[in-house]
Amino acid sequence: MSDYEPLLRQLIDAVTAVGSLRTDPWKKAAEAVPRHEFLRTGFFRAVPHTSPTAWAPVLQDQDGWLSACYADESLVTQIAGTIRPANIHGEIMREPTSSSTLPSLVLRMLEDLLVEPDMNVLEIGTGTGYSTAVLCARLGDDHVTSIEYDEGVAQQARDALSRLGTFPTLLTGDGLAGHEHGAPYDRIIATCAVHTVPATWLEQTQPGGHILTTIGGWLNASELVRLTVHEDGTASGPVLSGQVSFMLARPHLPPPIGLLPDLSAGNEREALIGADVLTDWTTRFVAQFAAPQAQHMQLRHGEQDEDVLIDAMSGSWAALYEENGRWIVRQGGPQPPWDAIEDHLGRWHAAGTPTVQKAAVRVTAQSQSIHWGHA
Structure with a gap:
């Protein structure tokens, strides 16, 4: 028996136990593929307690390489578009660009x-x-x-x-x-x-x-x-x-935002929904269908912190801040993003804020949209 075979068996058992492998044909297919063969050039591991995250290479001749290949975890295989594990001695703080899921x-x-x-x-x-x-x-x-x-x-x-x-x-x-x-x-x-x-x-x-x-x-x-x-x-x-x-x-990938528009020049009103909802994963997913080009950032404007959405492609934007327990939104550009987000989130709330697993997506050559119920 090869060194990897017990590890492969453990991996198959683990992913079967969590419900990822559910049918015999896929189980047999997974049993036939040794994952380590696809990681012979090494991978990067996150260095604990680093911010931003630092990455250290793990190469084929290092202890723990083979067992890590059969752990149920994603392994980063490329950093910053070109950097492979063999290229680094020590640690690197750049963004991962390819991985083994x-x-x-x-x-x-x-x-x-x-x-x-x-x-x-x-x-x-x-x-x-x-x-x-x-x-x-x-x-x-x-x-x-x-x-x-x-x-x-x-x-x-x-x-x-x-x-x-x-x-x-x-x-x-x-x-x-x-x-x-x-x-x-x-x-x-x-x-x-x-x-x-x-x-x-x-x-x-x-x-x-x-x-x-x-x-x-x-x-x-x-x-x-x-x-x-x-x-x-x-x-x-x-x-x-x-x-x-x-x-x-x-x-x-999102385009560079470039120069910020004048965030003080827009139309201001009380927001129906505050920017605090953007901390929630599902809310952000729904909001993306309303304002698909928007990018989110937080800025200091005068004496107040603001959540800012920028659509670099249309030049539209929204800035939100909290004042005396209410949210204020200021917007500019041809497609005010917070108006659209409030509309989408309002319909989602009217449906009872169902989980996204009760949603359906519709796609045409020109658009995509999310709906609650059957597509």
């Missing part, structure tokens, strides 16, 4: 994809290649196409898959554009978050097919949705449970 989430999403034998799947975000390998073990190499944005990450995944004798169609490029040559697909699954569901995914999924993706936003909340594509080219489907979070696809 915790296996329980990967396997739960594959179960949620609702595949059947002989279906063709397009995976957006190859990453390390682990999820790609599990897909291939379940469906066969010929039924799996995977796209990775980062050329270096894609090459590492290709190398790891080749070592295992696994040869799906691997592409390097913008996964948001899909891969028209292999369309239509029965399923599309994204292992990155999207700000808006690309129209190309709707076009490349056959009617009745599913798109499983995390919809994230610039207010830093996201949820996993499973959309069914309809004959008219639109799609709809439920929000699934879990507050699932992935890194945003790089082309969907």
Whole structure:
């Protein structure tokens, strides 16, 4: 028995126990894929008690590397777009840009994809290649196409898959554009978050097919949705449970805000809803459908602290502050974001503030919206 096999068995048992692995075909597929093969170039661990977070490399020849590969946790594999574990001696304080997602989430999403034998799947975000390998073990190499944005990450995944004798169609490029040559697909699954569901995914999924993706936003909340594509080219489907979070696809990262507008020049009124609601994950997720381009920051304006929403694309903005137990909002620009947020949150409150698992998302080539009840 290889050194990793008991660790793999423990991992499979653990993710089965928490309900991520629910069916025998996916269990057999997961049992066939050694996760450590996709982490041979190492990973980064967060250094405890550091702020901002510092990251230290863990390489293949270090104690604890193999056991960490089979822990049910996400492992950062790239920092700041280009930095790999072997490039660092010591610690680095930069933002992670690629990772190996915790296996329980990967396997739960594959179960949620609702595949059947002989279906063709397009995976957006190859990453390390682990999820790609599990897909291939379940469906066969010929039924799996995977796209990775980062050329270096894609090459590492290709190398790891080749070592295992696994040869799906691997592409390097913008996964948001899909891969028209292999369309239509029965399923599309994204292992990155999207700000808006690309129209190309709707076009490349056959009617009745599913798109499983995390919809994230610039207010830093996201949820996993499973959309069914309809004959008219639109799609709809439920929000699934879990507050699932992935890194945003790089082309969907928020733009630089640039110079701030004059935040004293807008129209002021008493707010129906205060900015304190933005501390809540679900509220932010709902608010993102109302003001999808808004970014949130906190500023000191004169003698008062203000919560500020900036839409850098339209030039719209809102600034909120608390005064004598009530909230005041001041807004400017062509699309006042707090007006739209109050409208969306007002309808959500009127429905009894149901959990997002009672919501459905509708997507067209031009828009996406959230609804309470059936899509």
